[in-house]
Amino acid sequence: PSAEEDGGDSEAAAQTEGGELHLFEENARGATLGESSFNRNWLTAAYGYDAVSSFLDKTIVCSGSTLGQKTAIESYLRAMVTQFDVTKCKSKGCDQGFHNYLHYSGGLNGAEGIGRIEVHGQGKGIINNLGL
Template sequence: MEHNLILTISDNYNFFHLSRFFLSLFKTPFRGRAVLFAGPNTGEQSIKALHAIGVEVVRYTADFPYVPNPHPANFKRLPDPIHIYNFRHFLYYDYLLKHEGEFDKVLLTDVRDVVFQRDPFDFDMQDALYVAMESRSRITGDCQYNTEWIKKGYGDEVMLEMAPHVISCAGTTLGPTTRIKAYLETLLNEIIGLRDAYGCADQAVHNRLLQQGKLEPVIKLYNEDTPVLTIGAEPTFELDAAGFVLDGKGTRPTIVHQYDRHPSLLAAMDKLVFNSPLQKYYLKLKYKLTQ
């Protein structure tokens, strides 16, 4: 039996905000380990609820090195100030170093806007890094956010180089553990050299390294036929008779990312995640006033 791992991070979210992610995950056959790094603004009530459904929660603080006793092979410094998008990779790398040899495959993922339709590792994974691509029509130079991140991290000249390339979304990256560890080490080395590690999100770094060929071997996951559907910029989507969203070839992806950019798709995903409207109402009522 394979031992697979999901790593994600949260701060300023309560259990209701996180519930779609974890409830949808545990409705699939996934039987690996799901780890949430929880920031200082995550309350004890949410922590208890996460533990109750089988999530491993690791507390982190706002200051480097974020967790007690980081692994001695981990990075000795990071830029200051630095955004959560960037320092999360230090935490993920630290976890893998401390659990050497325990896992076969790893998913690094956003949490608030991700849901699962199948076990995220339920596809024929090769010995490569899997990166999620946004819509083929969505290039870097047309996206205000990506443009700003690149300019702050690298400057205008690099921005012009990267402008014509299709955007890869850094919010869902997966692969065999050895490939993920190499990815994290490469990413962190690049983050240390950024002009501005707070204003420049990891997505700019991820795309820079991808375009330079520094993440090879890589498999790019496009929405036409993919285990990871990055749907935010897609103008339309299709559901099957059971209410699952489909990729371009009519197959159910394992992961749906950025579903909340489409209100009707958010409603469709809620029908799959929550057993009834009453369950959603109960969770929202219980967790909206306290973390």
């Protein structure tokens, strides 16, 4: 039911239990985080090689395609701002580095406001990232 149909109970429940956050992968056969010079550089510039080396072989998750319930998006955005505050990375595209770091380091797991994170493989959800 919509929020209007259930008197707003579903949104209230999402705020107390945590909402859903949906992340969308790019083409896994195109390049990994480490194979993509852009993604590798954003990650290593912000965090250093040692902090990110364990997930350079992982699929790129697109920062520009993030959906979720209000409470989860607010929590996600707070986490993204915190990454900027911590790293001071100002390179164009660092948001993608922050996004992948938060996902693969587990930085969003258990975050207040996020009850569930679903990662959609490329072409498997409502968004289809090419990421060549």
